[in-house]
Amino acid sequence: MRYRALVTLAVVLACVLALELACALGWVARTVIIPPSEMVGSLRDILWSGEFNRAIALTLTNVMISVVISISAGFVLGVAIHASDFLRRAVEPYLASYYAVPTFIFYPVFIVLFGVNSAAIIAIAVLLSIVAMITATMNGLDRIPTVLLRTARIMRLSPVKTALLIQLPAAAPYFFTGARLSVAYSFIGVIASEFILSGDGLGYAIAYAYNNFENRQMYGLMLLIVIAVTLVNMTLDRLDRRLQSRLRR
Amino acid sequence: MTVLAMASRDAPKAAIEPPAASLRGVTRHYRFPGGAKTLHALGPIDLDLRQGEFFSVVGPSGCGKSTLLDVLAGLNPPSEGTASFEGKPIAGVPDGIGVVFQEDASFPWLTVEANVAFGLKRAGIGQAEIDRRVDYAVGFMGLRDFRQSYPAQLSGGMRQRVCIARTLVLQPRLILLDEPFGALDQQTRLIMGDELLRLWRETRATVLLITHSLDEAAMLADRVGVMSARPGLFIDIIETGWPSDRDSRIVADPRFGEMTGRIWEKLRTETMKHMQTQGAGPR
Ligand SMILES: Nc1ncnc2c1ncn2[C@@H]1O[C@H](COP(=O)(O)OP(=O)(O)OP(=O)(O)O)[C@@H](O)[C@H]1O
Ligand SMILES: [Mg+2]
Numbered sequence: 001m002r003y004r005a006l007v008t009l010a011v012v013l014a015c016v017l018a019l020e021l022a023c024a025l026g027w028v029a030r031t032v033i034i035p036p037s038e039m040v041g042s043l044r045d046i047l048w049s050g051e052f053n054r055a056i057a058l059t060l061t062n063v064m065i066s067v068v069i070s071i072s073a074g075f076v077l078g079v080a081i082h083a084s085d086f087l088r089r090a091v092e093p094y095l096a097s098y099y100a101v102p103t104f105i106f107y108p109v110f111i112v113l114f115g116v117n118s119a120a121i122i123a124i125a126v127l128l129s130i131v132a133m134i135t136a137t138m139n140g141l142d143r144i145p146t147v148l149l150r151t152a153r154i155m156r157l158s159p160v161k162t163a164l165l166i167q168l169p170a171a172a173p174y175f176f177t178g179a180r181l182s183v184a185y186s187f188i189g190v191i192a193s194e195f196i197l198s199g200d201g202l203g204y205a206i207a208y209a210y211n212n213f214e215n216r217q218m219y220g221l222m223l224l225i226v227i228a229v230t231l232v233n234m235t236l237d238r239l240d241r242r243l244q245s246r247l248r249r
Numbered sequence: 250m251t252v253l254a255m256a257s258r259d260a261p262k263a264a265i266e267p268p269a270a271s272l273r274g275v276t277r278h279y280r281f282p283g284g285a286k287t288l289h290a291l292g293p294i295d296l297d298l299r300q301g302e303f304f305s306v307v308g309p310s311g312c313g314k315s316t317l318l319d320v321l322a323g324l325n326p327p328s329e330g331t332a333s334f335e336g337k338p339i340a341g342v343p344d345g346i347g348v349v350f351q352e353d354a355s356f357p358w359l360t361v362e363a364n365v366a367f368g369l370k371r372a373g374i375g376q377a378e379i380d381r382r383v384d385y386a387v388g389f390m391g392l393r394d395f396r397q398s399y400p401a402q403l404s405g406g407m408r409q410r411v412c413i414a415r416t417l418v419l420q421p422r423l424i425l426l427d428e429p430f431g432a433l434d435q436q437t438r439l440i441m442g443d444e445l446l447r448l449w450r451e452t453r454a455t456v457l458l459i460t461h462s463l464d465e466a467a468m469l470a471d472r473v474g475v476m477s478a479r480p481g482l483f484i485d486i487i488e489t490g491w492p493s494d495r496d497s498r499i500v501a502d503p504r505f506g507e508m509t510g511r512i513w514e515k516l517r518t519e520t521m522k523h524m525q526t527q528g529a530g531p532r
Contacts, residue, residue: 147350147353151348
């Protein structure tokens with residue numbers, strides 16, 4: 001476990017050093033990529049100047065809203081589809097091929113519906129992330145061993161108690177996996193939408209820097225996003241592993 | 250000695266007391282998904298479980314033993330006939346019945362201790378009493394060192410013991426056990442059987458035990474029900490006549506060999522029938 005983490009760290013460090021060296025030796029043009037040390041410097045400037053605080057706050061808020069909507073609505077929809085054979089037969093083929101559709105093509109529709117603002121961005125992000133939660137919820141409910149439900153019946157638990165005390169904890173690891181994917185897709189959905197069409201947020205800031213040849217700032221912002229997403233993912237991964245280890249038999 | 254004492258003590262009792270559970274003309278058909286065809290899995294069965302008796306069931310694999318248990322537990326209604334528990338028709342799971350299923354039913358998200366206490370908490374029993382009963386059951390099942398472990402950290406046999414403990418702490422009046430020692434070696438099976446007997450004597454609960462082990466069936470039970478190949482019927486119900494203070498040492502008794510011999514004789518023909526319908530075994 002610790003060993004694996006060390007190897008991962010070593011690989012990342014090696015890549016960073018190689019890039020630094022390549023930049024220092026002039027193998028890579030500054031217009032293409034700047035040395036990692038400068039990216040860190042730029043990130044520090046970004047954080048200290050406070051110039052982007054508004055954009056950061058806006059992006060994180062949008063991501064958070066998208067996460068909350070997709071997880072809660074995805075869970076409810078997953079439970080509903082699982083409960084109804086009819087719904088399930090109707091919807092399952094679409095769910096299976098959902099991620100083959102490039103969701104972003106619907107962007108114009110949302111702009112018409114909501115205008116150019118956060119609502120349209122959140123809608124795209126939710127569209128992208130909700131299905132992961134729906135599928136995970138259905139999968140989790142499917143995988144509850146029937147003998148546990150029979151045990152609940154023998155203990156004469158009410159349907160509500162069965163849901164809360166048996167089905168929820170039994171399927172929790174799957175729900176969590178869905179939640180994790182929803183977080184990742186929400187980040188992608190929000191930042192990519194900001195990049196393409198909005199006038200605000202981190203995605204827009206990157207697009208703006210790119211259009212104005214502000215390489216240093218662009219890479220600083222990218223580094224910020226990579227670090228933020230990595231931290232979120234590591235935290236969720238740790239929780240996920242704890243849940244999964246209990247499930248393994 | 251006690252064999253006769255037992256017989257004279259229990260015979261009139263069985264006559265006066267109403268049965269703990271009874272089945273009349275019970276059958277069970279499963280529907281194949283989609284089709285109109287059904288599978289006749291069980292019956293018709295007539296059976297009275299006497300109050301406080303230890304009844305074991307043996308029969309070839311797939312003959313409907315678990316199906317029978319489902320009917321008694323109120324998990325599945327009979328397709329035909331009636332089932333009753335303590336004089337009342339079984340509709341849904343009645344109060345006072347405990348079941349240990351053939352499959353592992355431990356809750357993987359709870360510790361051993363919390364698993365065992367689960368039913369007690371739901372029943373609204375006081376914490377002191379819960380602690381007392383859990384303590385006893387955990388010790389009884391040899392899980393004392395694993396109270397804080399999760400099922401994933403236990404062996405299959407230990408998980409099954411968690412399920413047995415979780416059922417016993419509720420002090421059911423009718424205990425249905427479906428191959429509960431399946432994951433245990435022969436020696437541990439005998440020891441667990443002793444423990445089960447001790448518990449049965451203490452609580453005077455009625456026990457129905459499904460098992461694949463003839464030794465276990467013969468050693469533990471007052472009566473052994475031998476089932477035919479599917480659709481399962483009782484082809485014989487053998488009274489063992491053991492004293493109620495019996496234990497696993499009875500396997501050394503010559504009468505024990507006779508008893509398992511008798512059960513096997515009945516079962517051998519059935520098992521061969523079963524193998525033939527499955528396209529295996531001697532022809
Ligand atoms: N839910 C079900 N749907 C359809 N058929 C079933 C179902 N449950 C059991 N059966 C069938 O009923 C028959 C009896 O099954 P059952 O599980 O009661 O056997 P068993 O005696 O407990 O077997 P084993 O000793 O292997 O546990 C089998 O042929 C099985 O295929
Ligand atoms: Mg069975």
